[in-house]
Amino acid sequence: MRLRNVKGSDEKVSEHSRIIENEKDYKGKWNEKFGNDNPIHIEIGMGKGKFITTLAKNNPNINYIGFEKFTKVLVRALDNLDEEELYNVYAIRMDVEQILDVFEEGEIERIYLNFSDPWPKDRHAKRRLTHHDFLERYEKVLSPNGRICFKTDNKHLFEFSLEEIEKHGWKTEKVTRDLHNSDYVEGNTMTEYEEKFVSLGMPICRLEAFKEKI
Template sequence: MRLRNVPGSREDIAESSFVIQEPEKHKGKIKELFPGRQPLFIEIGMGKGQFITTLARLHPEINYIGIEKYSSVLVRALDKQNELELPNLKFIRMDAEDINNVFDENEVDGIYLNFSDPWPKDRHAKRRLTSRQFFARYELLLKPEGKIQFKTDNSSLFDFSLEEVVATNFKATEVTYDLHNSEWNEGNVMTEYEEKFSAKGNPIKRVVFIRN
């Protein structure tokens, strides 16, 4: 899917106090950028930010960082934050492959992966956010008790994720192929994609990965 360019998005992001500029400089001290040193959760590939903005509003006792690669998408989340001005929510524009340059060991309490790019071609498997290469990255930055929550409507990507985790130091728990009709749906916060796919009758898959 080709992204529509949003004029001025890079400039808006560069000037915003809600966006962490040059995040590599804050490695190991990123919690100090928030008013309170609370638990830190991140969403990798946040899209337009509905999910993480809702979480930040519902849970002021937790700090959140939304990570997005594309300026034209991140700026939509920034529009929401400019209205709400939530003190526990910030953004980073970066490629997820560089995540260990930004977050130090055991610096993150939890990770959300929502409707990630499936990268359907086999040769691109290592780019999938639930590949063993990315699990290795998460292992470094995530606290020992930290969890990774993954949601998707893509059956192939979901099955790949369950197979891939076997080769890592994580394991799959709370696995469901139909989240909205499962015991784990209570308190579920939906993303834009989740609302769209659910309206079409597509079941949402969800799994929580924890360390072995």
């Protein structure tokens, strides 16, 4: 479904206290921005923000940063970001292709990829967020114990992701093609899309991936 533009969305996003406009200035210094040395988790494609703000509320000792490149989507996350007690979450309006300009090597503990665009045509494979070009970027910003948590309803994207991840030397664990009927559902935080898909009886695929660093 195509979202309509919200009148004044650029101004609303730019003026919001939880939206970072000068994100490149914090490269290697994000813990100064948060005011603590807690681990940093990021979500790429945060949408309306329910997932990341729920995590922030439930895990006050973890810092969260959401990426969303579309202003008309990010403006709809402002209500979730407005919760007064959520001082451990910020959002960035930018494309993840620039992630190396925002984070220093080893600065991130976890990356969440939730229901990313599957880009179904083969000629668009490089745009998939689990393509090896993105994996190389993730590897640089992840800490030695860092990992990717990936969920999708798209079986083709899931199989592609497994192949890319394993082909390029990453390890996988907690792999399931039906999350909500698996042992890994405990503690799972759902996104808006996930709630919709589960209500329709659609299986959710999930995995965790990490690169052993020498």
